[in-house]
Structure formats: C-alpha cells, structure tokens
Amino acid sequence: MSSPYLSHLAHLEISSPDVEASARFYEEQFGLRVVERDEHGSVYLRCWGDYYHYSLIVSPGEVPALVNMAWRTNDEASIDTIAERAAAAGAQVVQHEKRQGHGRSVQFTGPWGHSTEFYFDQPRFIATPERASIFPDRPEKRSQHAAAPRFLDHVTVATPDVVAFCEWYRDVLGFRIMAYTELDHAPVTVFGVLTTNEKSHDLGVVKDSSTIPGRVNHIAYWVDAHEQLLLAADVLMEHGTDIEYGPSIHGVGEQTFLYFREPSGLRVELNTGGYRNYVPDWQPNTWKPSTGSNSIYRNGAMPMSMTESFPPDPGKPSATEEGILPGTEEQLNPYAKMGQG
Numbered sequence: 001m002s003s004p005y006l007s008h009l010a011h012l013e014i015s016s017p018d019v020e021a022s023a024r025f026y027e028e029q030f031g032l033r034v035v036e037r038d039e040h041g042s043v044y045l046r047c048w049g050d051y052y053h054y055s056l057i058v059s060p061g062e063v064p065a066l067v068n069m070a071w072r073t074n075d076e077a078s079i080d081t082i083a084e085r086a087a088a089a090g091a092q093v094v095q096h097e098k099r100q101g102h103g104r105s106v107q108f109t110g111p112w113g114h115s116t117e118f119y120f121d122q123p124r125f126i127a128t129p130e131r132a133s134i135f136p137d138r139p140e141k142r143s144q145h146a147a148a149p150r151f152l153d154h155v156t157v158a159t160p161d162v163v164a165f166c167e168w169y170r171d172v173l174g175f176r177i178m179a180y181t182e183l184d185h186a187p188v189t190v191f192g193v194l195t196t197n198e199k200s201h202d203l204g205v206v207k208d209s210s211t212i213p214g215r216v217n218h219i220a221y222w223v224d225a226h227e228q229l230l231l232a233a234d235v236l237m238e239h240g241t242d243i244e245y246g247p248s249i250h251g252v253g254e255q256t257f258l259y260f261r262e263p264s265g266l267r268v269e270l271n272t273g274g275y276r277n278y279v280p281d282w283q284p285n286t287w288k289p290s291t292g293s294n295s296i297y298r299n300g301a302m303p304m305s306m307t308e309s310f311p312p313d314p315g316k317p318s319a320t321e322e323g324i325l326p327g328t329e330e331q332l333n334p335y336a337k338m339g340q341g
Contacts, residue, residue: 003174005078006071006196010122011054012155012219013068015061016264019043022058025262029239031148032056047221048143049150052122053101056152063311064264066216069155070117071196079106082118082173089172111168112159113213147232149221153271156204158215158309165205166192175203177284178277179252181293191293193252198276200253210313217309218259220269226256229272233258245306251292259306266310
C-alpha cells in the first residue's frame with residue numbers, strides 16, 4: 001500500500017566542509033557520477049539506476065549535515081494537499097517555483113528541525129547515446145565501478161521523540177509506520193521506520209539525546225544483490241575506507257547492511273534485500289535489541305561510533321539509537337552487548 005500523497009524519496013542534499021573531497025569519494029570510491037555543478041558550489045551526483053538527473057547534492061557547509069530531504073508526490077494536486085496539511089499542523093510552508101531541476105514544490109522544516117520538500121514535476125533522465133542501456137527500462141548502462149549502487153534507498157534522521165515524529169509524519173504527510181524498537185531495560189522507543197510505498201522503509205528515525213535540531217544518522221543506497229554489497233566492502237577497504245559496521249542483516253526491515261564514512265565524517269549505508277509489505281491496514285510491531293532488531297543473527301555487537309549523528313554535538317554524548325535515560329548513562333549503547341548488536 002502506498003501513501004495517498006507520496007511516491008518515493010527523490011533526492012537528498014547534504015553539506016560537507018570539503019565539497020570536492022566528498023564528491024570525489026562518491027565518484028571514485030562509491031561509483032556515483034558527477035552530473036552538474038551550480039553557482040552555489042554544490043555538486044550533483046547520480047547513481048546509474050536513478051530515473052532522474054541526480055539523487056544527491058553535496059553543498060558547502062561548516063559541518064556534515066542533512067540540508068534537505070526531497071520526496072516526489074503521486075501527482076501535482078498532492079503538493080497543495082501537503083502544503084495545506086502541513087500549514088494546518090503549524091509548519092511554516094514555503095512555496096518554490098522551479099529549482100534544482102524539478103518543478104514547483106513546497107518546503108518546510110518539520111517539528112524536529114528537518115527540512116522536507118515535496119514536488120511532482122521532475123524530468124526523467126535521458127542518457128546520451130554512449131551511456132544508453134540496451135535494456136529499455138534502465139536509465140543508463142550499469143556502472144563499470146565494482147561498488148556502484150543502483151539508486152538512493154533511504155535516509156535515517158535523529159529526533160528526541162521517535163514515536164511523536166513517526167506519528168506526525170504519518171498523520172500529516174501520509175507516511176506508513178512499519179516498525180519500532182524499544183529498549184529491553186526501559187519502555188523507551190529508540191528507533192522507528194516509515195515508508196511511502198511497499199518498501200520496509202525509506203525514512204528511519206533514531207532517538208537523539210542532543211538538543212541540536214534536524215540531525216541525521218545516515219544516508220543509504222541500494223545494490224541489487226548481497227554479493228555486490230560484499231564486493232563493495234572489499235573495494236572500499238582496498239582504497240582506504242574502513243567499514244564501520246557490517247556486513248550483517250537488520251531484523252527490522254531484513255536488509256543486508258554495510259556502514260562506512262565519507263570524508264566529511266557523514267555515515268553512508270549500502271544495503272540490499274529486505275521485504276515488501278502490501279498490507280493496507282498494517283500495524284507496526286515493536287522489536288527489542290534482544291530480539292534482533294539491529295542484527296537478526298543476535299551474535300554481534302554494534303560499535304559505539306554508530307551512535308553518532310550529524311552535525312556532531314560537542315557538548316553531549318552524540319548517542320542516538322541508545323536512548324539515554326537519566327540514571328542509565330552508562331548504558332549508552334544496548335547494541336554493544338554481544339548478541340544484541
């Protein structure tokens with residue numbers, strides 16, 4: 001079952017203190033392709049399987065951060081519906097005419113500080129003859145890069161209140177809530193996943209102890225097969241990029257995952273697999289770390305570095321998924337216990 005208003009995640013804009021270093025990493029080590037640069041110093045990149053001109057914008061910024069997440073609507077009328085619903089919920093909605101290669105859009109900052117944009121009109125990518133695929137449904141030839149992802153998959157943001165965030169994005173914008181994770185030692189929800197379509201999620205939410213609004217935990221890309229993900233891990237490591245976490249399989253969503261950092265420090269995930277859910281009246285189940293929410297095999301431990309979100313908060317522990325509670329600060333990462341991470 002799809003959202004009544006939204007189709008899918010269309011692109012992300014992130015910031016980097018060294019745009020060229022980040023863009024070079026995405027192109028040379030990860031297999032994306034630079035397709036445009038603008039007058040603001042931003043670099044636009046695409047995956048070989050993106051149906052639109054780009055899926056990632058890297059813009060200048062003092063720290064790594066999520067600048068904007070953009071979603072394509074089901075039709076032109078849904079833009080106005082979303083604008084009305086968001087305004088009624090208290091958001092300050094900004095109307096845009098054409099920008100960044102797509103048609104008119106509405107944009108606002110959600111209650112927890114995340115810039116969110118919605119549009120419908122976006123031209124399909126048309127490859128030049130030398131890049132055109134022999135397969136009609138592919139936007140261009142498969143990349144020759146060993147690690148190249150097919151397309152953008154999801155974004156996971158950070159918020160002080162996971163349930164309230166998920167319910168606002170469901171009730172106002174039409175996302176579906178698919179699952180939650182609650183701590184074993186306390187009734188605190190530390191993770192949630194939402195979707196606009198039949199995927200297990202295209203928006204993740206982790207609990208954030210920081211007071212900095214609008215933080216992001218990671219951005220994520222998709223490859224077709226488990227073997228490609230393992231090959232990508234080899235390629236990244238051979239060229240100096242350490243693997244932060246994985247490969248393994250999440251219980252929530254059942255995707256095979258691999259996490260690493262780009263030069264700005266921002267976390268990137270590569271994933272594959274997972275399930276599709278077509279149940280129209282789906283109700284989200286609640287997982288625990290001990291039931292394999294983060295690692296389905298229950299035989300590993302997640303490194304503490306994975307709790308960092310962006311931009312960094314120098315004044316506090318940068319933890320997100322661990323769900324800090326007063327008096328339980330020593331338990332910053334429940335996934336660090338062997339068998340839960």
